Amino acid sequence: MPELPEVEVTRRSFADRIAGARIVDATLGKPLRWPLGCSLESLVGRRVTCVDRRGKYLLLRLDQGLLLVHLGMSGSLSFALNLPPSGPHDHFDLQTDRGHLRLHDPRRFGAVVWAPDDDAPVLRKLLGHLGVEPLSEVFSLADFSAGLKSSRAPIKQVLLSGKLVVGVGNIYASEALFLAGIRPTTQARRIGPLRAKRLHAAIRSVLAEAVAAGGSTLRDFQSADGSAGHFQLSAHVYGRAGAPCHTCAAPIKMVRQGQRSSFYCPVCQRP
DNA sequence: ATTCTCACCTGCGGGC
DNA sequence: TGCCCGCAGGTGAGAA
Known part of the structure; x- marks a missing residue:
């Protein structure tokens, strides 16, 4: 959750x-x-x-x-x-x-x-090893871009590792990559300036919107005062394997990356 | 130094 | 109805 x-x-x-x-x-x-x-x-x-x-x-x-x-x-x-x-x-x-x-x-x-x-x-x-807070001003495009350049790992893994930027988990990594049009298996270093900029913005916006919506859940998330989140209603790819892409109607695909599921649109998200 | 795999633990849904 | 399998939001440790 x-x-x-x-x-x-x-x-x-x-x-x-x-x-x-x-x-x-x-x-x-x-x-x-x-x-x-x-x-x-x-x-x-x-x-x-x-x-x-x-x-x-x-x-x-x-x-x-x-x-x-x-x-x-x-x-x-x-x-x-x-x-x-x-x-x-x-x-x-x-x-x-x-x-x-x-x-x-x-x-x-x-x-x-x-x-x-x-x-x-x-x-x-x-x-000690945690990266920057994505919703703070410290999360700069320049540092993020440079960080991507120095990793051969798939971008999804880089996001989940928390070394570049913290807080992006399995759901929001898939969602941010969809918004940025990048396939989760793409090597981080192969993401150029334009796509890095889109991903940087996507991470910020998807997390900020989820906070504003009261958090997300596939099941039963609720905050400490008992109120429930409703971000799941707007997931574009996470948990939607086989369902039509909200943008192009192509079936959403699922792949395994390091024991975790990743979801992406094979048309909207380029390698 | 990176990158990859495993482990931790319980519950739930699907298939047989 | 009931059992077995696979899967689930995270992440440190240890192995390659």
Whole structure:
């Protein structure tokens, strides 16, 4: 479920409400991807100062240290004054004096990791190699273009790697490449200035529109306040193998790239 | 140094 | 109805 837009929509849905909250209790369910890295007791009494985002990670900043939250493939957050009793897939709960934050994650690819500060080794390991934020001014066409030139990998893989630009996952990579008219299998270095410019713009617009629409989902995405996204209604290629292209009516194709599915229009998207 | 493959885990839908 | 298989939004680790 969660690519950058879903994570950002989730952040916005509870950041203001949890800011200033004092933690009164913390509990864990089954193990997540990585260990928490601190005792649950040490979280009690801490105050949440704000919620930032880096790529697909949320950073719950505390008055001492911070909690890194990743939603993995199937994670979602809820934040409300009162939440129902924990279910079998609720694996992290943070009770505060302003509400109850909960991570629900059936597949447990997500994580909650504590770090003492922004220079902590665990943060450097998880965030250190990440590329630029696509919705910030730092995401320049010149750097993006130069980055493409230096990679022999297929453009879809380059986008997913997060080393050039963060936050583009399997759905939005396919959608952005469709908008830019580039086939996902195209070698990144073979993308010239014109197409690089189109792709740069497509990444920004597809992510920004998805954020504005409240996030996307094939199934059940909802933000921390329970509202649902509806970007899936406007997907041009993702999940549409065999269906007619919205532009030219040719059947959308699906290919496997590194264990992931890519979708493209064989007519509108050139190699 | 890049690039590729695997692994982690659960649920769901399709085919038999 | 029920079982088995393949697939699903991510990403670090380790192997080529």
